Amino acid sequence: MKSEIKNPYALWLNQARFLSTPVKKALAEGLHGAANIYRANPMELASANLLSEEELDNLILYQKDCRPEDLADELRKKAISFVSVEEDTYPTRLREVIDHPYGLYYRGQLMSNRSRAASIVGARKCSAYGYSTAREIGYLMGRTGFTVVSGMARGIDSAGQEGCLEAGGQTVAVLGSGVDVIYPPENKSLYERILEKGCVISEFEPGAAPVGKHFPQRNRIISGLSDHVIVVEARVRSGSLITAQMACQQNRNLLVVPGRINDPMSQGTNHLIEMGAAIIPSEERLIEKLSEEAGMPLNLSPVKKPSLTIREKCLYQCMDYYARSGEDLLNESGLSFRDFLEAIHLLSEKGLIREISRQHYVKI
Numbered sequence: 482m483k484s485e486i487k488n489p490y491a492l493w494l495n496q497a498r499f500l501s502t503p504v505k506k507a508l509a510e511g512l513h514g515a516a517n518i519y520r521a522n523p524m525e526l527a528s529a530n531l532l533s534e535e536e537l538d539n540l541i542l543y544q545k546d547c548r549p550e551d552l553a554d555e556l557r558k559k560a561i562s563f564v565s566v567e568e569d570t571y572p573t574r575l576r577e578v579i580d581h582p583y584g585l586y587y588r589g590q591l592m593s594n595r596s597r598a599a600s601i602v603g604a605r606k607c608s609a610y611g612y613s614t615a616r617e618i619g620y621l622m623g624r625t626g627f628t629v630v631s632g633m634a635r636g637i638d639s640a641g642q643e644g645c646l647e648a649g650g651q652t653v654a655v656l657g658s659g660v661d662v663i664y665p666p667e668n669k670s671l672y673e674r675i676l677e678k679g680c681v682i683s684e685f686e687p688g689a690a691p692v693g694k695h696f697p698q699r700n701r702i703i704s705g706l707s708d709h710v711i712v713v714e715a716r717v718r719s720g721s722l723i724t725a726q727m728a729c730q731q732n733r734n735l736l737v738v739p740g741r742i743n744d745p746m747s748q749g750t751n752h753l754i755e756m757g758a759a760i761i762p763s764e765e766r767l768i769e770k771l772s773e774e775a776g777m778p779l780n781l782s783p784v785k786k787p788s789l790t791i792r793e794k795c796l797y798q799c800m801d802y803y804a805r806s807g808e809d810l811l812n813e814s815g816l817s818f819r820d821f822l823e824a825i826h827l828l829s830e831k832g833l834i835r836e837i838s839r840q841h842y843v844k845i
Contacts, residue, residue: 482560482588482676489549490515491565495584496552496686499539505583506566507531514567519544561660561687562587574598578705578731582684586660589680592628592653592706597775600630600703600728602721603637603713604746609843611714611746612835613802614738615640616647616845618711621764623650625771625779628679630655630706632699633672635665637713637721646674647832655702656683657695664691697723704728709771711761713738715749722749725758734774736761787831792816796824800834800844807840 486492494505494515511529512518518526523541526532532540556563564571565584573594575581592598599622601615619641622629629645631638633654642652654675658664660683663672675681684702685695700723704710710728712735715721728735737758740747754760761767772779789797799805799813811821825842828834834842 483562484557484560485562485564486553486556487568487570488515488563488565489553490519491567491584492552492556492563493547493549494518495563495565496547497540497543499543500536502580502583504531504536509567509583515565519549556586556687559661559687560588562591564591570594572706574707575702575705578701580701581705582702585682585684586687587680587682588660589676590651591680591682592630592651596628596651597626598628598630598653598707599709599711599771600707600724601637601641601711601713602631602700602703602724603641603715603750604719604721605634605636605638606746607636607640607714608744608746609804609835609837610802611637611738611740612640612837613843613845615713616644617764618713618738618761618767619644619646619650619652620648621767621781623648623652624781625768626650627771628653630703632657632696632703633664633668633675633681635668639668639671641711641713642675643671646678649678651679653679653706654681655699655706656681656691657685657699658691659683659685659687659689661687662689662691696720700724701727701731704731704733707733709734709736709774711736711738712750712753712758714740714746715753716745717749717752719749722753725753735759736767736770787833789831790824790827792820792824793827796821797828797833797844800828800842802844804837804841804843807842810842 508531509515563586615637619629623645629652631642645652660681663669704724704727710733712721712725735758737750737753738761740750796814799810835845836842
């Protein structure tokens with residue numbers, strides 16, 4: 482995997498842990514770039530009037546002890562790229578966010594500033610219906626040429642990104658860890674697929690652990706990279722609602738999938754609807770809303786439907802978006818036990834159904 486680091490001086494400034502992000506950005510603006518900060522003498526640094534005495538002392542030592550090219554070489558060995566606000570390839574939408582990161586680490590292909598983007602977020606412990614819905618929306622986004630942005634978390638995030646990849650679309654995973662730390666670990670396969678058709682991105686240095694405080698912080702990047710933020714399922718107090726709140730602050734288009742009023746996983750989304758978020762009543766209406774926002778009709782790429790045998794069709798017709806037991810499906814389909822097992826296996830392989838608990842299946 483190729484590593485791209487156009488500005489080692491920006492990487493050097495970004496990894497000055499004793500400076501806050503606002504100070505880094507102010508210094509880079511005041512001294513016209515990280516390269517000038519690295520080359521500045523103590524008097525020039527002090528005259529910027531942006532550093533405390535302790536910060537100034539630390540920066541002078543940092544100039545002497547740390548070489549930008551050494552840091553760049555370390556990233557190249559790990560096949561990790563870096564981009565800063567000093568470069569044109571830094572995401573334009575994110576640059577508009579007041580508290581945007583000075584620099585970003587990434588693996589894969591950085592999202593084009595010309596591409597349309599929508600984030601799909603929601604509960605980690607989602608329902609089978611929520612999982613299927615997120616996957617379908619992700620698939621739809623992929624077919625319309627949207628880049629899907631999410632956090633690669635369990636549940637809704639993963640489902641939306643998987644759906645986008647199934648449609649041949651591009652997706653971006655924003656991590657609450659270093660880009661070389663796969664979290665959750667069971668998403669290793671998804672992580673690798675994302676790198677083939679998109680990128681994994683983080684403001685945290687390589688090797689950074691997925692600690693709790695990182696996730697609310699990374700949520701502003703998820704919404705910041707997007708034109709639209711789609712919430713599928715969420716509790717009232719959740720990271721997804723933090724992302725939704727940030728989306729409103731960033732003037733992003735907030736769209737919500739409604740849920741049952743007695744379902745804890747729908748209390749957060751229904752609250753957002755009550756507060757004025759737009760409802761997604763159907764896939765057709767979602768396309769209409771996105772077309773209205775874009776000021777042009779969105780074209781869907783052709784669907785590649787897998788061919789099914791008579792037995793597979795028979796069993797698939799019995800499936801629902803809510804879990805059904807294998808025993809019920811066997812009885813309703815009228816298949817022999819052997820044919821039933823074969824059809825279950827083939828439908829799973831084709832990505833049409835999913836076993837969500839022991840011998841309980843749902844449509845995808």
